[in-house]
Amino acid sequence: MPDEQIVALLRSEIHFEQGFRVLMAQYKERLYWQIRRLVQNHEDADDVLQNTMIKIYKGIAHFEGKSKLFTWLYRIATNEAISYLQSRNRRQAHSLDDENNHAANRLQADSWFDGDAVQLKLQEAIAQLPEKQRIVFNLRYYEEMPYEEMAGILDTSVGALKASFHHAAKKVEAAFRESES
Amino acid sequence: MSNKENLDDELKGISPFLLDLKKREDGRKVPPGYFDQFDATLMQKIATDDIKRPGMAKQSPVKGMWASFTKPRLLMSIAAAVVLLLSAFWFLKPTTASEQVNPLALELSADDVEAYVLENIHDFDSEQLAALPDHESLSEQPTQTEPKNPKKKRPELDLKPEDMAPLLDEMSDEELEQLL
Structure with a gap:
């Protein structure tokens, strides 16, 4: 169903619930994977996705339609994931950019990860990226998101995003190769 | 050109190595049926936690x-x-003079007052007699003990100090003695 129709349903008192169910059916998996790649394990991703959906449920009245629905949803999911990481890192007393030290352990401990050694090394390399580069890398590399859409979500210019992805990809490859040697 | 083709071209230029890795499974899984059950789980949570969504349509001021x-x-x-x-x-509205009720008149009829005064006239001095309400004003007040009877007119008892002397002059000695 097109976003315009979902929004129309969500704006109707009678059809709100139907609209919300359509929205979940259409976007929950994409939002889940975006969140999962940021927080690493399934349990955390599930918590964050639920919080994201509740924020959407409560806040859809504030969606003015200036951006695409999809952009608005991704922004909420990304912010929710970052907030979750920040609070988790505060509890565990380490910085967000220090995530790489813990990402590999978290990934190995996740019972819903069965990647091989190569995948584990790749995730460790991605985890070493600074927070914003990591988000850009995930959205581009895994979600294959066009830069124009990403610009709407991250409030950053297309040129800056292209440069950010370029640097991120180079760093990931370098970190991967370094871990092999 | 699709997003994937765009990305593949871009990665070819930046890192062919990452392009190769992208073709492999990333190893992340979800529990079986997770996405199928997610909607029901979330709606249950919304109901259990009594989560309210704000009103969608703005009410007009009149409707509100x-x-x-x-x-x-x-x-x-x-x-x-x-x-x-x-x-x-x-309770607080100001009462007009006609609405003011003589408390004495509420209890006693004009006849009672007149009879009492005549029987006890020696207990009153001339000023007190002059201060007594006249028969007409007493008769105008509604009384609790006697219904109004407009046909039955009583003699007026309008005694002023200046009227007392001629009245006494007119009275015979016998009448005066009987009165006293």
């Missing part, structure tokens, strides 16, 4: 005001305020 007027609590408050205002108006 009418809606607030139809709330039972507000209606009861308004009714109570009206009763209080009416009560206050009733």
Whole structure:
């Protein structure tokens, strides 16, 4: 169903619930994977996705339609994931950019990860990226998101995003190769 | 050109190595049926935690005001305020002279007053007799003990100090003695 129709349903008192169910059916998996790649394990991703959906449920009245629905949803999911990481890192007393030290352990401990050694090394390399580069890398590399859409979500210019992805990809490859040697 | 083709071209230029890795499974899984059950789980959470979504449509001010007027609590408050205002108006309104009631007259009829005064005239001095309400004004007041009877006119008892002397002059000695 097109976003315009979902929004129309969500704006109707009678059809709100139907609209919300359509929205979940259409976007929950994409939002889940975006969140999962940021927080690493399934349990955390599930918590964050639920919080994201509740924020959407409560806040859809504030969606003015200036951006695409999809952009608005991704922004909420990304912010929710970052907030979750920040609070988790505060509890565990380490910085967000220090995530790489813990990402590999978290990934190995996740019972819903069965990647091989190569995948584990790749995730460790991605985890070493600074927070914003990591988000850009995930959205581009895994979600294959066009830069124009990403610009709407991250409030950053297309040129800056292209440069950010370029640097991120180079760093990931370098970190991967370094871990092999 | 699709997003994937775009990305593949871009990665070819930046890192062919990452392009190769991208073709492999990333190893992340979800529990079986997770996405199928997610909607029901979330709706259950929304119901359990009593999560409310804010109203979608903005109410017009008139509609909003009418809606607030139809709330039972507000209606009861308004009714109570009206009763209080009416009560206050009733008890506090200034009374006119015609509405003022002589408390004596509420208890006694004009005949009773007259009879009492005549029987005990020696207990009154001339000023007190002059201060007594006249028979007409007493008769005008509604009494609790005697219904009004307009046909039965009584002699007036309008004794002023200056009227007392001629009245006494007119009375015979016998009448005066009987009176005393």
